[in-house]
Amino acid sequence: MKPSKDFFEFSLYVSFFPQLVAGPIVRAKDFIPQLKVNQFFRQINFQLAANYFIMGLVKKVLIADNMAPISDAIFADPAQYGTLATWVGVMAYAIQIYCDFSGYSDMAIGVAALLGFKLMENFNMPYIATNITEFWRKWHISLSTWLRDYLFIPLGGSRGTRAMYHRNLMITMLLGGLWHGASWNFVVWGGMHGAALILHKLYKVNISDKIRLGNISSKLYNSISWAVTMAFVCVTWVFFRAQTFGDSWQIIKNMFLFKESVGYSVPLGFLLLLTLVFVGHFFGAKFFDKIENDQGHLFRKPYIQAVLWGVAIFVVLLFGQDDNQAFIYFQF
Incomplete structure (x- = not known):
């Protein structure tokens, strides 16, 4: 697109706070034209914005932050863990980084929607x-x-x-x-x-x-x-997460050269969250498509969504980690 000659438009584009730190990456040709359209509060789709934000909150606080202690322990001292524990830690990180990053993107999209802006989807299962x-x-x-x-x-x-x-x-x-x-x-x-x-x-x-x-x-x-x-994706996440190349190699050896995990039991929370993520992945796409295409669908009713929002926030408060975990992509 042609460069904007409006300093206010350009400044708002480069400093738009919802997605500024970790995305999604917004291009000027998608964002600046939205500034030229008159927006009214009654046009804001509050339900859509809340759906995105609360979905992102659940991904981050309920799933990613509960996976963090599991993966952090394995990656902090990989030499002391066996094959089973190492695979659990690597899979926990795979889920953590996805829910952490896509959770941020969902919340950014939701906040932008409350302000009248549409950002692109950053993850598609x-x-x-x-x-x-x-x-x-x-x-x-x-x-x-x-x-x-x-x-x-x-x-x-x-x-x-x-x-x-x-x-x-x-x-x-x-x-x-x-x-x-x-x-x-x-x-x-x-x-x-x-x-x-x-x-x-x-x-x-x-x-x-x-x-x-x-x-x-x-x-x-x-x-x-x-x-x-x-x-393959899980194996490559090892190099993304490990602090040194030596730690990466130690984890890869643990994964593929059988080493007994003495006294290690798979955390119940890991199994529950693992199930939640993959069930959501396999059935979520069809479910959301059905909601999108069926105007009379039950889950489009405001009072049903309000109940679901309340349940989601309650579960986040009940099972969320007490300590604040920074978003992974803040470091990039």
């Missing part, structure tokens, strides 16, 4: 992805599209030879890793995702699109693909 390409279409969407438009495409995108295409993809993901911090762990994290994206492209072109599944049903194939994708 990424943990139901059946391949790594789909994962990156669903995870931190505003950053993924930003990297695509301002790094991948200017580098040449998919134009040119296949080798050039893969090179551009790898450079983009390496720089995406470095965006989070100047650490070898982030370089490895970005490089692993870049390599996985390249391998998936090769698999899709050379194998997946040229063979039939035969006796393997599509549901079984998708289930296996989902399990492989989730296992």
Whole structure:
């Protein structure tokens, strides 16, 4: 878009507080035109705003903050934990970072909606992805599209030879890793995702699109693909979370070289929150689509939503952590 010549518009764009610290990344072409439209209080969709904010609050305070002590203990001293405990800690962090970050984004979208602004969705249930390409279409969407438009495409995108295409993809993901911090762990994290994206492209072109599944049903194939994708994502989170490369390597060894977890029992809270996240992931999309498309749906009634909001806030107050946990992405 053409640069704005209105200092007030530009200042509001770069300092818009709901999403300023951790996203979603808002582009001027999506935000500044909203400033030119007259807004009235009666046009504010309070129900939508409250739904987003309370959903984000539940993700952050109820789920992410309760997962934090489990994952922090494993990553603080990985050498003393066995295989089972290590996998629990890594999976706890996978859930923590998703609920922490998407919870912030949901609350930012909700607060912006109360002010009359529409921000883009930043997450679309990424943990139901059946391949790594789909994962990156669903995870931190505003950053993924930003990297695509301002790094991948200017580098040449998919134009040119296949080798050039893969090179551009790898450079983009390496720089995406470095965006989070100047650490070898982030370089490895970005490089692993870049390599996985390249391998998936090769698999899709050379194998997946040229063979039939035969006796393997599509549901079984998708289930296996989902399990492989989730296992890869969890393993790469190790490099994202660990303080040093040595700690990362110790955790990877614990995960895949069987080591007995002496005296360790899986926390009940972990199992409950794990179930909550994945049940919500698998059934949430269809449920929200039904609410969106069915005007007479029970859950669209204001009094039903008010009851659900009250229950959600009560559960957050009852089971939320007493100590305040900063949002993970504040450090980036």
